[in-house]
Amino acid sequence: MSSPKKPSSSLQEKAGISPPEIINISAISQIQKNRRKQPSSQELIAGILDGNRTALSRAITLVESTNQEHAEKANEVIKGCLPNANKSIRIGITGVPGVGKSTFIEAFGTFLTQLGKKVAVLAVDPSSSLSHGSILGDKTRMEELVKDENAFIRPSASGDTLGGVARKTRESIILCEAAGYDTIIIETVGVGQSETAVHSMVDFFLLLKISGAGDELQGIKRGIMEMADAIVINKADGDNIKKANQAKLEFNRALHLFPPKKSNWQSKVTTCSAITKEGISDIWNTISDYVQMTNETGFFPEKRKEQNHFWMMETINEQLKLNFYNQPEIISQLEENKKAVQNDEISPFAAAQNLLKLYFSKSS
Numbered sequence: 001m002s003s004p005k006k007p008s009s010s011l012q013e014k015a016g017i018s019p020p021e022i023i024n025i026s027a028i029s030q031i032q033k034n035r036r037k038q039p040s041s042q043e044l045i046a047g048i049l050d051g052n053r054t055a056l057s058r059a060i061t062l063v064e065s066t067n068q069e070h071a072e073k074a075n076e077v078i079k080g081c082l083p084n085a086n087k088s089i090r091i092g093i094t095g096v097p098g099v100g101k102s103t104f105i106e107a108f109g110t111f112l113t114q115l116g117k118k119v120a121v122l123a124v125d126p127s128s129s130l131s132h133g134s135i136l137g138d139k140t141r142m143e144e145l146v147k148d149e150n151a152f153i154r155p156s157a158s159g160d161t162l163g164g165v166a167r168k169t170r171e172s173i174i175l176c177e178a179a180g181y182d183t184i185i186i187e188t189v190g191v192g193q194s195e196t197a198v199h200s201m202v203d204f205f206l207l208l209k210i211s212g213a214g215d216e217l218q219g220i221k222r223g224i225m226e227m228a229d230a231i232v233i234n235k236a237d238g239d240n241i242k243k244a245n246q247a248k249l250e251f252n253r254a255l256h257l258f259p260p261k262k263s264n265w266q267s268k269v270t271t272c273s274a275i276t277k278e279g280i281s282d283i284w285n286t287i288s289d290y291v292q293m294t295n296e297t298g299f300f301p302e303k304r305k306e307q308n309h310f311w312m313m314e315t316i317n318e319q320l321k322l323n324f325y326n327q328p329e330i331i332s333q334l335e336e337n338k339k340a341v342q343n344d345e346i347s348p349f350a351a352a353q354n355l356l357k358l359y360f361s362k363s364s
């Protein structure tokens with residue numbers, strides 16, 4: 001007689017003990033089947049290339065995971081998807097809270113799917129670990145797009161660092177493209193350096209504004225104006241139309257004072273209403289003109305190559321930093337050195353040297 005088999009899971013019963021009636025045997029076998037059903041990277045790749053949204057979501061979850069095993073699997077999936085990525089237009093959208101980003105993306109995204117495009121919406125929002133993702137929070141503002149089978153909406157990955165969140169979004173772009181999404185919209189709320197991060201992963205960068213109290217340029221960061229390929233003054237409806245047109249003039253005047261862009265593209269200023277949808281199609285025409293022009297000059301593929309280089313270096317920097325700050329010796333010594341610097345017992349440079357020496361002695 002063979003010895004009783006060791007139960008491999010707490011869902012299995014010991015030999016000789018009959019299960020109480022309350023346990024539903026078929027439910028157990030279903031759970032066990034699902035547990036085993038974690039798809040392999042090959043299955044995920046095949047699913048993504050087939051346009052399967054569940055496979056795409058699962059792969060993005062792997063990309064977002066901090067688990068090392070997941071990271072390795074995510075890399076395999078990305079590698080398998082890469083030959084099918086790149087065939088898209090990547091559009092970055094930024095603007096202060098309340099400017100109408102979500103409402104605009106709903107209108108613009110729906111306009112694009114009606115043109116037969118497949119639209120993916122991702123976000124870079126380093127604060128989303130607190131607010132649980134800006135897109136998720138206002139999915140009600142994207143009611144139509146959420147239901148649209150040609151749209152894929154994914155809330156921002158959470159994370160402590162902008163670099164980490166940005167890397168995850170960048171990898172998710174590749175997965176979405178491989179799944180057949182030809183228009184990728186990356187939303188960010190203009191906090192910290194998140195606009196710069198988004199600018200470095202998109203082809204076209206759009207700044208959403210609303211007309212203010214007359215002095216439109218007040219408080220706007222020069223760097224953002226320089227990055228923008230288009231400035232769109234939203235909420236140009238009702239009583240606001242006149243003010244929005246004035247704002248348009250003012251931004252146009254200001255933009256002409258900037259030196260020409262490397263792309264030779266002259267940034268455009270337009271008005272629109274995300275609610276009445278007036279002006280939405282003009283924005284798409286502008287983006288299409290940009291894509292055509294920069295493909296003709298070769299700037300479009302050149303920019304993507306530069307961005308790839310940038311992201312390789314960023315990822316190295318990010319990983320090195322993480323590795324440094326996660327060493328237990330560094331964690332404890334960092335605090336002591338910080339105190340010593342504050343008490344003027346040691347110079348900041350000497351303290352930094354101490355820690356770096358400790359780190360290099362550990363890693364060599």
Ligand SMILES: Nc1nc2c(ncn2[C@@H]2O[C@H](COP(=O)(O)OP(=O)(O)OP(=O)(O)O)[C@@H](O)[C@H]2O)c(=O)[nH]1
Pocket residue numbers: 095096097098099100101102103104134138141189234235236237272273274275276
């Ligand atoms: N009149 C008018 N109101 C608009 C328009 N677009 C957005 N709104 C309103 O502006 C408010 C903010 O819009 P959201 O789309 O949530 O703005 P957001 O930029 O996504 O805001 P955050 O997610 O907080 O960063 C909502 O009450 C919208 O209904 C527009 O074109 N016209």
Ligand SMILES: [Mg+2]
Pocket residue numbers: 101102103134135138
């Ligand atoms: Mg929003």
